[in-house]
Amino acid sequence: MKLKFQSPTGMHDILSEEQKYFKKIHDAVEEVAEFYGFKRIETPILEETDLFSRGIGLSTDVVKKQMFSFRTKGGDHLTMRPEGTASVIRAYLQNGMQSLPRPIKLWYFGPFFRYEKPQAGRFRQFWQFGLESIGEEGAVRDAEIVQVLYAILKKLRLKNIAIEVNSIGSKCCRPYYRKILVNYFKSRSSSLCANCQRRIKENPLRILDCKEEKCQRIVLQAPQTMDHLCRDCHQDFKEFLEFLDELELPYSLNPHLVRGLDYYGKSVFEIFSSSENKEEGQEEGSPALSKNALGGGGRYDGLAELLSTKKENDTPSTGAAMGIERIIGAMKKDKIKPSHKAKPQIFLAQLGGLAKRKTLKLMEEFRKARIPVLESLGRDSLRAQLSAADKAGAKYTLILGQKEALKGRIIIRYMSTGKQKEVDMEKIVKEMKKLCK
């Protein structure tokens, strides 16, 4: 098929089938987040490039090679947002939310952009929702975020949700731990994959997350962050786990969990949906259980300060984000159908110019009465209209012909039996309201 135009690589139209899933997820997020006191915020899709490069970290993949950046005619450097947290903190600072009672709890839902090679569950334009809880420290806020994410997934009836948690320490202990880790890896660098040998310098924490088998073996023996936390961070993490226990959340410790964005510190977590791999056709040796990251988050205490020119008060914050398309993927694997709206049961058919004019007006009356109706105003033959009504699965067809229009009457046709009756035009909306109950 040759098309003159095609959507850009990794960017897709979201058609009505998919919209049902989006709506279902959006509604679940809205309901749960609002219940927990989060307020909706929507930030621009474009931001100054520096907001991300400073906020997310210059050495991260996201900033180094995944941003859609460009220069405006006026010379500004803008970037299509690759994630939400930096924007939300910018909005917090710009709108003087420092003067609001803490914590400031916000949620968002929208499209994000990363220049990557698309594959399963990974697109260049993708949708996320996120939660940010700004201005209060304490593990209870981290636990609350996890709880809200979990509640949303549960509301969507997802099964097999797993949460992995870790603490990567903060300013006070991470540098020290990093040094120990570097030493450890250096002494064994010959057994690491090429990638990880490079990482020793650039981002040693990420080695913990490497999937190469030989690296995994080294990582197993590596010093763990948890053993090198300062007292503060240790206490904080302990409390975090206690809250999770109390909430009876299905979490497990993953000492190798590190997040890809620089602003994280202390508690971090990721949420997975695992599902049995039972695709049609025989899969060649794929694992019986596939684990899919739906989202993740953690604490980012220093970000507000980093993004501000003034001296900010301490703004300890925590948050998380989840990928909509990935949740949809998990829903499909779990065979969860998005509830679809009841289909309209009424079809309006018309014959002749006068009737056509009246039909358009009649539609408006049905709309005001909140009764959905279908039509086929473009077709003139009654046969074609009835056929369309049938295909649409209408229960009743209202037939307004020239004769009826002149008399101020209209015909109700019961599609299953073929019986018809004529009623006054004025009473039709009321009548149908009764029938459709």
Added chain:
RNA sequence: GUGGCUAUGGUGUAAUGGUAGCACUAGAAUCUGUGGAGUUCUCAGAGCGGGUUCGAGUCCCGUUAGCCACCCCA
């Protein structure tokens, strides 16, 4: 950024290198005021560019896109 697989109407598919066919969908007629079946008709196809060959949907190369894996992440 690296690698693997794939590419035929709107959709799903078929054709030892030799006339691009089928099904569904859509539109219409049969029936100019009455749907569901039948019949008939219509719209509509090789991603793009090269090469091999008398001849390419089929083989080769390139390219683009899609899917998948690595990487990274949501």
